[in-house]
Amino acid sequence: MTTPLFAIVGHPNKGKSSIVSTLAQDESVTISPIPGTTVDNRYYPMRVDGETLYALVDTPGFQRARAALEWMQKQPGSSVDRSNIVRMFVEEHHDDRRFAAECSLLTPILDGAGILYVIDGSRPFGEEYEAEMEILRWTGQPSLALINMIGDSDYSEEWNHALGQYFRIVRIFDAMTADFDRRIQLLLAFGQIREEWRESLEKAVRILKEEQQRRRKLSARTMAETISRMLTYTCQRRLSGDGASDAVRDSLQQAYQRELTSMEQECRNAVEQIYNHTHLERHEPLVQLLDEDLFATQTWLLFGLTQQQLITTGALGGAATGGVIDLAVGGASLFLGAGIGAMIGGVSAWVTTDRIADIKILGLPLGGKQLSIGPMRNINFPYVVLGRALYHHSVIEDRTHAHRDPLELNQQPAGLQTLDTGHRKQLEKIFVKLRRQETPSTDLVDTLAEQIQKLMELPVSGTTKTPA
Amino acid sequence: MTHSSLIGDLIDLNSALKSDSSTDSDEKKQRDRAIGQALQQQRNSPARQLRGWLDQVSIGAWKRDGHHAVQLYHVLCVILVFAGLASGWGLARVVLYYTGNAPINIVNALGLLVLPQILLLLFWLLSTIPNRIPLLGSLQSALRFLNPGRLTRHLARLFPDRSRHSLSLVWDAEYATALAPAARWLFSFWSQLFSFCFNIGVLMAAFYMISFSDLAFAWSTTLNIDATTFHHMLSALSWPWHTLFPDAVPSPELVEISRYYRLEEASFGNAMVASRLAVKLSQWWPFLITAIICYGLVPRLLTLFISWLRFRHHLAHALSRLPGSPELLARMNSPLISTSAPQPESVAEIDAGTGYGPPETGSYALQCAVIDWSGTGVNSESAAKQLQAMGISCQDFLLAGGIRSTDQDNATIGSLCDLKPEGVAVIVKSWEPPLLEFLDFIQSIRAQCNRQQPIIILLWGGRDGVSALDRETWQLTLRQLKDPDLHIETMGSVR
Secondary structure, eight states, X not given: OOOOEEEEEESTTSSHHHHHHHHXXXXXXXXXXXXTOBOXXXXXXXXXTTEEEEEEEEOOOOSSHHHHHHHHHHSOOOGGGHHHHHHHHHHHHTTOGGGHHXXXXXXXXXXXXXXXXXXXXXXXXXXXXXXXXXXXHHHTOOEEEEEEOOSSOOOHHHHHHHHHTTOSEEEEEOTTTOOHHXXXXXXXXXXXXXXXXXXXXXXXXXXXXXXXXXXXXXXXXXXXXXXXXXXXXXXXXXXXXXXXXXXXXXXXXXXXXXXXXXXHHHHHHHHHHHTTOOSOOEEOOOOOOOOSOOEEEEEEEGGGOOHHHHHHHHHHXXXXXXXXXXXXXXXXXXXXXXXXXXXXXXXXXXXXXXXXXXXEETTEESEEEEEEXXXXXXXXXXXXXXXXXXXXXXXHHHOOTTOOSOEEOOSOOXXXXXXXXXXXXXXXXXXXXXXXXXXXXXXXXXXXXXXXXXXXXXXXXXXXXXXX | OOHHHHHHHHHHHHHHHHHHTTSOHHHHHHHHHHXXXXXXXXXXXHHHHHXXXXXXXXXXXXXXXXXXXXXXXXXXXXXXXXXXXXHHHHHHHHHTOOOXXXXXXXXXXXXXXXXXXHHHHHHHHHHHSOOOSTTHHHHHHHHHHHOGGGHHHHHHTTXXXXXXXXXXXXXXXXXXXXXXXXXXXXXXXXXXHHHHHHHHHHHHHHHHHHHHSOOOEEBOOSSOOOHHHXXXXXXXXXXXXXXXXXXXXXXXXXXXXXXXXXXXHHHHHOHHHHHHHHHHHGGGHHHHHHHHIIIIIHHHHHHHHHHHHHHHHHHHHHHTTSTTHHHHHHHHHSOOEEOSOSSOOOBOOOOOOOOOOOOTTSSOOEEEEEEEEXXXXXXXXXXXHHHHHTTEEEEEEEEESTXXXXXXXXXXXXXXXXXXXXXXXXXXXXXXXOOHHHHHHHHHHHHHTOSSSOEEEEEEOGGGOBOHHHHHHHHHHHGGGOOTTEEEEEESOBO
């Protein structure tokens, strides 16, 4: 079985390179408004562990189709010999700079490539296309016409009519907006032009779908890690005096916001990398701190013991001491000794924490006051962050590599307001547990990642997603 | 696979992943997939696969620091072993100190060598049970904080930066999500190692003293306990070994005669009795030794083993949770899919050329032959009116391009030469880019019959108008001709 090969051919500036860039997920393809930018054939094989399942060839656009066709028409021979005449044309003109584009684009077709003829369906049909369509018909190779909708106007009806005379299969495909499912459908359509290619293309589609699932899983994991970190993040600053000035509070809040933004941006970059978008410029409003007052003044103690730990330790020590008394009276005290000891120990630790902090040994304080900000307790915050992350993921997943404009995320998603009760409850459970933890546990992050992956299948901002 | 080598691999993996972050993504995919295929048999064991990857991968700026951390880890373990042995030996020597004047109080010995161990064991159990009870979390947090194994972190500060920094990854807050469970069990392992060695030290000292001196034990307590109650308490304490080592269970008689004031009574009465009593009193040692083994050594051996196993488990688990590990595993275990072009693209260099301005007078004031290129579909009368507004009067209306042959185009150029117009206006579809055959046509006009006169390209946008992008496309392409008398104008509306 031969490897399916598809030559993307057509008039210049009709989106051939955009289609190749979209299907090959290759942002290195030069897309230019200047005709003739593509000067050589460029191969884009789909390789899976070294095995080539199919290949696309981006070709230069026709430049002198009329002259080429006239040369071919002047050659003697019947309609049976037309493909040979095209071959003769290429052989005779391969050093002729006048027909460099025609020779380049016809070479893979004569080598057995299927023809994917691309036109712009947002511009009217013109008689200048007839010569190139006729040449392609002369090659005798299986073909498919793609109506690429570059602009807003729609001339697909008249194009359908014109193309139908030359091509058995005509498909409309917008290289800029085609989501994953449409790209897959197009690949399957390629399989229709020659039966023996179908198996290879179906295998390619299956592998691409699996890859899509892997990408979603990795993205979900990245998003879960980021949300967990953002939800548990705190920022502290030790205070030299008794209170915190507004300047200190402002600077701490800025540092906190900066760190949250940085975590979010890292997550965005990682997700974009997963989808092979490595050079994206992104515009997105900063995440808002939903809590009005995130500040707390706490006591810090040497060796990092928190006040709560100190109280528990005190209670434990008290209980142990009381327990000895219980033991001495042979349990006749009904463990009152341990209970009262725990209470006295705990209360003493609570009362004396501040005093311990004030003690200095060799000039070094045993503790002091610190201003802390975070973690974010607002119950909406994780939903907002998750909503933004899911929206970004949805845009990235659907964004074709033909898009070269900056990624605009200014239109904030409706969020997860439409989320059903089941999903919301499961998420809330995770978020509640996360808020309780100083460091998110890996199990919790895994659970959140699973939930996020499920949410990726749901509609975001009115768009409907189907499982890849 | 030892856990010390796991520590080394964890640290090496982390530094490898960090160094690898600057490696080209395609290069990483190819390299890791190749390694992944070679390690296909270990696919179900991420830790083994990651360690296999470490053995095979080569990253430019990567420095393996793992062995430094392993060295430090071993040194810290050895320090803990010696500290445990020394403190156990020391404490046992103090507790079992015997001059022959007064017997050793067995209550003291139990209180210092056995009971704290039971208490600490309970604390250890409390700190390790899963946190499902309210307030238990806080207690566990405090117990873990008080875990003496944590002090080893501070001990590590005494060592060179390179070793310390690499090992500190295990308890680094930045990696807490992945490594907090491993760190907790490492501290537990260290504290249990110390405790186990402490018990060994105690037993060594006890055996030494039993072997080289005649220890005599008695019991005395300020608590209101009679011999029967005390015997019951000791029997309860001895329950775990009472069938296995019945000799190590104090008899009621021994308890009865070992009480301090009984000893005094006996020794005052008869020297022979006192001598026999001394022999009897030394019979406490099997009980004491077995109690230390049962409540100290064996449980510590068990907790040491559990801590070792849990630490190893979490360490192996952490390998696949380090930042970058899930992605690495995905690269190793997913088919390498490449859809992009392997070769760089060769792109035509476009010369910026020079711009096309409108006529200096603001109007052309020319009598031109007008050519409709490639069947624009423009109405000749309305075209003439629009041209009039530009100062162009239509001398004749000709056709070229499109479905016409190149011979017909040449004939059109012939007619044009015969007309000898002051200029040539060519109406083109603005949405179709200028092809080389169009440039050929313009150059033929210039070569054959219009060497100096202006040629005006009129962009017609049809019902959609002329877009700025289309106009720019035409301008950029026609600049390639470097023709100073070539002008571009827009007909109709401009988008």
